Amino acid sequence: MAIFGIAIGVAAVIGLGLLAEGLPSSTQSALTEGAADFSVIAKTSNTDGPNGQGGPVGSFGGQELINQTKIGEIQQISGVGSAVGVLRTMTNLDNTTSTTTNSSSPGGDNFRSMTTLIGIDSNSISMNDIVITNGSVYSNEANEIIIGKSAAERSNKTIGDTISISNQTFKVVGIYETGNFQDDGGIVMSLDKLQNLTNNTGKVSLILVKASNGTNSGKLATAIQEQYPDELTTSTSLSGMDRMNQGLDVINTAVWAISLVAILVGGIIVVITMLKAVSERTREIGVLRAIGWTRQRIIKMIIGESILLSLIAIVVGLIAGIGIVEILGSTGMIPGLMPSFSVSLFVKGIGVALLLGIIGGIYPAYRASRLEPTEALRYE
Amino acid sequence: MSDGNIIEIKDLTKSFDGGNITALDGINLEIKEGEFVSIMGPSGSGKSTLLNMIGALDKADSGQIKVAGIDLMQSEDFSKFRLNKIGFVFQLHNLIPNMTVHENVQIPLIETDVTDEEMIERSAELLNSVNLGNRLDQLPTKLSGGERQRVAIARALVNHPSIILADEPTGALDSRMGDIILNLLREIHQKENVTLVLVTHEDYVANSADRVINMMDGKIVT
Numbered sequence: 001m002a003i004f005g006i007a008i009g010v011a012a013v014i015g016l017g018l019l020a021e022g023l024p025s026s027t028q029s030a031l032t033e034g035a036a037d038f039s040v041i042a043k044t045s046n047t048d049g050p051n052g053q054g055g056p057v058g059s060f061g062g063q064e065l066i067n068q069t070k071i072g073e074i075q076q077i078s079g080v081g082s083a084v085g086v087l088r089t090m091t092n093l094d095n096t097t098s099t100t101t102n103s104s105s106p107g108g109d110n111f112r113s114m115t116t117l118i119g120i121d122s123n124s125i126s127m128n129d130i131v132i133t134n135g136s137v138y139s140n141e142a143n144e145i146i147i148g149k150s151a152a153e154r155s156n157k158t159i160g161d162t163i164s165i166s167n168q169t170f171k172v173v174g175i176y177e178t179g180n181f182q183d184d185g186g187i188v189m190s191l192d193k194l195q196n197l198t199n200n201t202g203k204v205s206l207i208l209v210k211a212s213n214g215t216n217s218g219k220l221a222t223a224i225q226e227q228y229p230d231e232l233t234t235s236t237s238l239s240g241m242d243r244m245n246q247g248l249d250v251i252n253t254a255v256w257a258i259s260l261v262a263i264l265v266g267g268i269i270v271v272i273t274m275l276k277a278v279s280e281r282t283r284e285i286g287v288l289r290a291i292g293w294t295r296q297r298i299i300k301m302i303i304g305e306s307i308l309l310s311l312i313a314i315v316v317g318l319i320a321g322i323g324i325v326e327i328l329g330s331t332g333m334i335p336g337l338m339p340s341f342s343v344s345l346f347v348k349g350i351g352v353a354l355l356l357g358i359i360g361g362i363y364p365a366y367r368a369s370r371l372e373p374t375e376a377l378r379y380e
Numbered sequence: 381m382s383d384g385n386i387i388e389i390k391d392l393t394k395s396f397d398g399g400n401i402t403a404l405d406g407i408n409l410e411i412k413e414g415e416f417v418s419i420m421g422p423s424g425s426g427k428s429t430l431l432n433m434i435g436a437l438d439k440a441d442s443g444q445i446k447v448a449g450i451d452l453m454q455s456e457d458f459s460k461f462r463l464n465k466i467g468f469v470f471q472l473h474n475l476i477p478n479m480t481v482h483e484n485v486q487i488p489l490i491e492t493d494v495t496d497e498e499m500i501e502r503s504a505e506l507l508n509s510v511n512l513g514n515r516l517d518q519l520p521t522k523l524s525g526g527e528r529q530r531v532a533i534a535r536a537l538v539n540h541p542s543i544i545l546a547d548e549p550t551g552a553l554d555s556r557m558g559d560i561i562l563n564l565l566r567e568i569h570q571k572e573n574v575t576l577v578l579v580t581h582e583d584y585v586a587n588s589a590d591r592v593i594n595m596m597d598g599k600i601v602t
């Protein structure tokens with residue numbers, strides 16, 4: 001019974017821990033060398049901003065835009081290594097092409113659903129984690145774009161093809177990767193082009209900031225926020241990563257919640273089992289006391305047994321936990337899952353169970369040690 | 381301690397249930413070192429309670445009690461005293477069921493200065509002397525009542541106690557087994573010159589002692 005309870009606890013900690021640690025390890029690789037430390041965005045006020053739905057293309061999801069002049073100002077703040085403006089929008093390429101009269105448009109018939117459009121100076125793409133894997137970067141002046149790896153696969157487009165966006169034709173000159181699933185499904189072009197396309201001249205969605213060497217980026221972010229208390233705020237995670245991280249947070253929280261419940265249940269079961277064992281062995285404990293065992297010796301015995309109990313449960317729980325993860329992994333129920341069997345996780349699981357054994361044994365051991373030998377001996 | 385008394389008790393009282401039950405009502409008793417004393421009396425007269433006081437299993441309310449030179453009215457843990465001076469034999473249920481016979485006898489010596497080798501040697505020797513040398517590795521559940529009681533006696537002796545306190549050790553046994561246990565205790569008492577205090581209901585058992593004490597309503601009557 002107790003073994004079962006602790007085993008469930010260990011299995012939960014190990015199994016869920018494996019899942020939870022597996023997910024971030026596949027996303028964190030996205031952070032590249034040149035990447036920005038944080039982004040500056042407009043402070044969202046609930047009043048409807050003048051921007052966002054202005055352009056013929058895309059939606060800004062309610063995100064207010066920032067005046068481009070802020071980039072220069074931020075660049076002047078001490079500690080800022082570089083600051084670059086980015087305009088982000090979502091568009092449905094199907095719709096834009098369907099409104100064109102040009103039926104032979106090579107535009108993305110195969111682009112389904114919403115596509116992210118990112119406008120950024122071609123010299124600063126590394127700030128947004130963009131790495132060109134094929135071809136070259138676009139020129140800031142020509143109608144050139146680069147497309148994300150998964151966007152390329154999805155739309156069957158490659159270097160040299162053209163895509164029509166809002167009645168303008170763009171040439172694909174490169175394929176890029178960011179490691180961020182949302183951005184990898186998108187299209188990147190120069191900031192000017194996207195601003196023109198969306199009628200947002202002089203506006204950006206966010207400013208990516210990289211601290212200069214030796215500057216604490218957290219402090220810098222705070223400094224910027226303090227300089228524009230009503231207008232700007234900062235976010236340490238970049239754009240699409242936000243959502244990913246939020247998802248991970250939810251999973252992590254769920255993992256801990258479930259683990260916590262499992263641990264609690266395991267702990268309660270340990271206490272109940274050991275209390276039952278103590279009461280069943282009241283007479284035995286009385287005999288041991290009569291023979292000359294001290295209270296401490298009784299406490300040691302009960303806690304020792306409680307630890308033994310949890311050790312057995314650990315073995316069962318480990319096997320169950322790993323088994324569940326293996327099965328989940330092999331059925332492919334969670335795509336992209338890479339369980340990371342880290343030592344620290346096992347140590348965590350075993351540590352938790354051992355702790356349960358000790359803590360769960362303390363109260364029953366205390367009870368046992370308080371038994372009066374005469375009372376215990378009279379007990380039938 | 382005067383006149384070689386190993387047990388000295390004066391005006392000892394003990395009550396239970398917040399004073400509603402008077403188990404010991406002014407006991408005065410002296411027992412000499414090496415003496416064999418039996419205690420008789422009707423059920424509820426306080427025999428076990430008195431034995432528990434001598435063995436420091438319980439604390440008296442008032443009076444004086446000194447055993448083997450130790451004042452048992454002090455408030456402290458007397459585990460050490462029991463370990464070093466006392467050997468208990470109870471009426472029944474007094475072995476640890478999931479330990480072998482051999483281990484049961486060794487329990488009192490665990491975590492003492494006695495080495496493992498000596499523990500095993502002493503235990504085997506004692507179990508031999510109670511004719512259980514061939515049952516060392518069995519669990520107590522496999523033994524008869526009389527055999528279990530002999531294991532208990534071996535265990536009571538393993539720490540070389542000064543006093544053996546036996547509370548109706550033959551009570552749960554048939555008379556033939558009872559005789560064997562009784563003879564064993566008497567033999568040990570004579571050979572080791574250990575003080576033996578034996579609670580019993582049976583006259584013939586009591587009469588084999590050096591002295592018989594009769595109790596009634598928490599008092600010694602003769």
Ligand SMILES: Nc1ncnc2c1ncn2[C@@H]1O[C@H](COP(=O)(O)OP(=O)(O)OP(=O)(O)O)[C@@H](O)[C@H]1O
Binds near residue numbers: 374403
């Ligand atoms: N722990 C206790 N709590 C309450 N009452 C107790 C306790 N121990 C003994 N008593 C009471 O004290 C009195 C003496 O009990 P004791 O066990 O000493 O009698 P006894 O002479 O050994 O009887 P028996 O021959 O039946 O073993 C009895 O009335 C008993 O109910």
Ligand SMILES: [Mg+2]
Binds near residue numbers: 428429
């Ligand atoms: Mg009794």
